[in-house]
Amino acid sequence: MNPLVFLPLVAVVLPFGAGVAAWQHPAALVAVGAALASLLAARLRPLPPLAEALVLLAGVAVAAAASLLLLDRASGIAAPGLWVFLVGLAALFWHALTLLAQGEGAGRVALVAGLFGLALVYLWEAVVRGFGVPSVLLPAPSAILAAMPPRADVLWDDFRQTVLHAVVRGYLIGCLSGFAVAIVADRIPFLARGLLPLGNLVSAIPIVGIAPIMVMWFGFGWESKAAVVVVMTFFPMLVNTLAGLQASEKIQLDLMRSYGAGYVRTLVKLRLPNALPFLFNGLKINSTLALIGAIVAEFFGTPIVGMGFRISTEVARMNLDIVWATIVVAGITGSTLYGALALAERAVTGWHPSVRRRR
Amino acid sequence: MTTSLSQRVLPVAVMAVAVIAVWYGGAVWLNAPQAMEAMARAGKNWSTADLVMQTFAMKRPVLPTPDQVVVEIYHSLTDYPIGHIRNLLYHTGVTSASALVGFVMGVVLGVVLAIGIVHVRTLEASLLPWIIASQTIPILAIAPMIVVILGNLGFTGLLPKAVISMYLCFFPITVGMVKGLRSVDGMAQDLMRTYNASARQVFWMLRLPSAVPYLFTSLKVAIAISLVGAIVGELPTGGQAGLGSRLLSGSYYGQTVQIWSALVMSAVLSVVLIAVVGLAEKLVGRHTGAHP
Numbered sequence: 139m140n141p142l143v144f145l146p147l148v149a150v151v152l153p154f155g156a157g158v159a160a161w162q163h164p165a166a167l168v169a170v171g172a173a174l175a176s177l178l179a180a181r182l183r184p185l186p187p188l189a190e191a192l193v194l195l196a197g198v199a200v201a202a203a204a205s206l207l208l209l210d211r212a213s214g215i216a217a218p219g220l221w222v223f224l225v226g227l228a229a230l231f232w233h234a235l236t237l238l239a240q241g242e243g244a245g246r247v248a249l250v251a252g253l254f255g256l257a258l259v260y261l262w263e264a265v266v267r268g269f270g271v272p273s274v275l276l277p278a279p280s281a282i283l284a285a286m287p288p289r290a291d292v293l294w295d296d297f298r299q300t301v302l303h304a305v306v307r308g309y310l311i312g313c314l315s316g317f318a319v320a321i322v323a324d325r326i327p328f329l330a331r332g333l334l335p336l337g338n339l340v341s342a343i344p345i346v347g348i349a350p351i352m353v354m355w356f357g358f359g360w361e362s363k364a365a366v367v368v369v370m371t372f373f374p375m376l377v378n379t380l381a382g383l384q385a386s387e388k389i390q391l392d393l394m395r396s397y398g399a400g401y402v403r404t405l406v407k408l409r410l411p412n413a414l415p416f417l418f419n420g421l422k423i424n425s426t427l428a429l430i431g432a433i434v435a436e437f438f439g440t441p442i443v444g445m446g447f448r449i450s451t452e453v454a455r456m457n458l459d460i461v462w463a464t465i466v467v468a469g470i471t472g473s474t475l476y477g478a479l480a481l482a483e484r485a486v487t488g489w490h491p492s493v494r495r496r497r
Numbered sequence: 498m499t500t501s502l503s504q505r506v507l508p509v510a511v512m513a514v515a516v517i518a519v520w521y522g523g524a525v526w527l528n529a530p531q532a533m534e535a536m537a538r539a540g541k542n543w544s545t546a547d548l549v550m551q552t553f554a555m556k557r558p559v560l561p562t563p564d565q566v567v568v569e570i571y572h573s574l575t576d577y578p579i580g581h582i583r584n585l586l587y588h589t590g591v592t593s594a595s596a597l598v599g600f601v602m603g604v605v606l607g608v609v610l611a612i613g614i615v616h617v618r619t620l621e622a623s624l625l626p627w628i629i630a631s632q633t634i635p636i637l638a639i640a641p642m643i644v645v646i647l648g649n650l651g652f653t654g655l656l657p658k659a660v661i662s663m664y665l666c667f668f669p670i671t672v673g674m675v676k677g678l679r680s681v682d683g684m685a686q687d688l689m690r691t692y693n694a695s696a697r698q699v700f701w702m703l704r705l706p707s708a709v710p711y712l713f714t715s716l717k718v719a720i721a722i723s724l725v726g727a728i729v730g731e732l733p734t735g736g737q738a739g740l741g742s743r744l745l746s747g748s749y750y751g752q753t754v755q756i757w758s759a760l761v762m763s764a765v766l767s768v769v770l771i772a773v774v775g776l777a778e779k780l781v782g783r784h785t786g787a788h789p
Contacts, residue, residue, distance in 0.1 A: 239622040251626035275646055341721070342767050342768055344724055344728050350744050433638045434637050437641075449641055464638075465634075468635050
């Protein structure tokens with residue numbers, strides 16, 4: 139075990155705020171007490187790793203929650219005890235995570251990742267509030283969350299304009315047309331040999347640069363953003379579908395032929411199912427690209443609504459809470475899209491080796 | 498699969514010709530309303546040939562023709578000295594400088610993260626999912642924020658753009674390096690163990706060399722997106738210099754030829770940068786005795 143976990147013992151003798159000793163503040167006593175109690179409970183009698191991790195995590199959770207009460211009075215380096223204590227708490231937390239990560243199972247991996255994410259948010263909150271970072275630089279997570287409900291109508295309008303209008307339509311058109319052209323190009327090898335180098339070239343160039351052109355052609359509304367999304371998503375889908383259609387093995391194709399299956403039947407029954415992992419790869423890449431394309435296109439001109447518009451104008455007016463709230467909405471949207479696609483992939487391609495091995 | 502040269506070149510050539518033909522056709526189609534208006538104002542009778550000529554030679558076309566773009570780039574490169582604000586090479590230099598600084602920072606960050614993830618199991622379980630999640634949120638949306646935050650801290654100019662490039666390009670490097678460092682042959686690993694090699698020796702002599710091909714594949718992806726990061730990073734800075742600011746000022750003033758030439762220039766820059774990485778890959782491969 140890392141010796142840093144005993145730092146709470148050192149922390150007790152240091153001030154927990156300007157002129158505040160640890161024993162003068164009940165929250166500090168609770169925090170230090172919880173950390174040390176969980177450490178003692180976990181180490182006095184040998185426990186199985188999972189139980190030890192859970193005991194430690196319970197102590198860390200109580201200590202972290204109690205420390206939040208101390209943050210506003212911490213005033214930066216005037217509270218060395220608090221920071222030493224938090225370093226010790228981090229070491230304790232890391233030890234618990236290490237114990238958790240030793241086991242197998244998807245649930246445990248998700249738990250470790252989730253706890254780590256929570257810890258990062260806590261660290262952000264602690265540093266911002268403890269050192270009094272001005273909210274112009276970086277607001278605390280709690281401040282961002284607090285700013286969201288009062289502006290919910292603005293956030294919803296932006297979401298509808300950018301995601302529901304531009305991203306979804308552009309994404310569907312781009313992916314479907316990429317898929318359709320790939321099917322045609324697969325039938326006509328000459329076309330495929332011409333399109334593939336073009337697709338590789340387009341994937342290399344910064345395609346978001348077409349945003350000002352599209353705004354000029356299709357106007358300020360959502361149509362121009364959808365057009366950027368279409369162009370951005372078309373080629374990844376084309377390239378991935380073409381690669382996927384090549385993924386069927388010769389022996390499988392021969393089997394289909396010996397069954398007397400024609401082109402359409404071979405495509406539907408063999409080649410498209412085999413192409414599914416590639417299709418999902420393209421869809422996942424495109425889900426991120428689509429959001430980026432729509433938001434960046436809004437930097438070049440929009441009606442007075444939309445996530446990219448909100449970010450670029452409110453940054454200039456220093457209303458950073460709404461900017462961060464918009465970023466949170468964008469982040470949740472992107473992760474949800476990606477996660478939904480990943481779940482769908484697992485459901486549809488459960489037979490594929492790349493999914494099976496992970497179970 | 499062996500294909501003769503003509504089988505490979507011909508489709509690409511036909512496709513290139515088709516793209517250019519569509520481009521000129523599109524120029525006629527999109528510019529025609531404006532051109533007709535201009536000629537009607539001039540008050541002369543005009544034939545279809547006149548109309549086509551007019552659409553190819555507009556001052557502010559809806560879609561400029563390829564030759565207009567090429568001429569614009571040529572003039573901008575030759576009429577002004579290299580450091581001049583109207584020379585496109587100056588803007589290309591500004592953009593590629595921040596893209597390259599961001600690329601280097603991204604490579605360092607990506608490789609360090611990958612080494613940590615490969616060696617510390619807790620780090621793999623806790624950090625890797627968040628690295629993936631960090632890429633599903635539209636990072637470019639944060640670009641104006643990063644510029645403002647770093648500007649408040651007193652960092653302006655190149656660094657904020659480089660940070661955006663870094664954020665974009667560390668991801669493929671981390672993922673590729675993790676794959677590469679894990680791609681070690683089991684036999685070779687056993688051999689190292691029989692030699693009683695330390696973890697450090699295994700890393701330098703076995704893991705790192707076997708990760709090099711993966712690293713270069715990721716580097717090619719990364720350098721292209723670091724350029725995207727640099728260009729987008731130039732948008733919120735209000736257009737002083739760089740290809741991104743050329744795009745922005747071109748869109749403000751309706752200078753379509755300027756937008757297109759900046760776009761073509763960024764495409765050329767991207768292809769050149771990828772080619773340089775490819776060249777480095779060949780050199781390193783020759784040095785380490787890789788099989789082609």
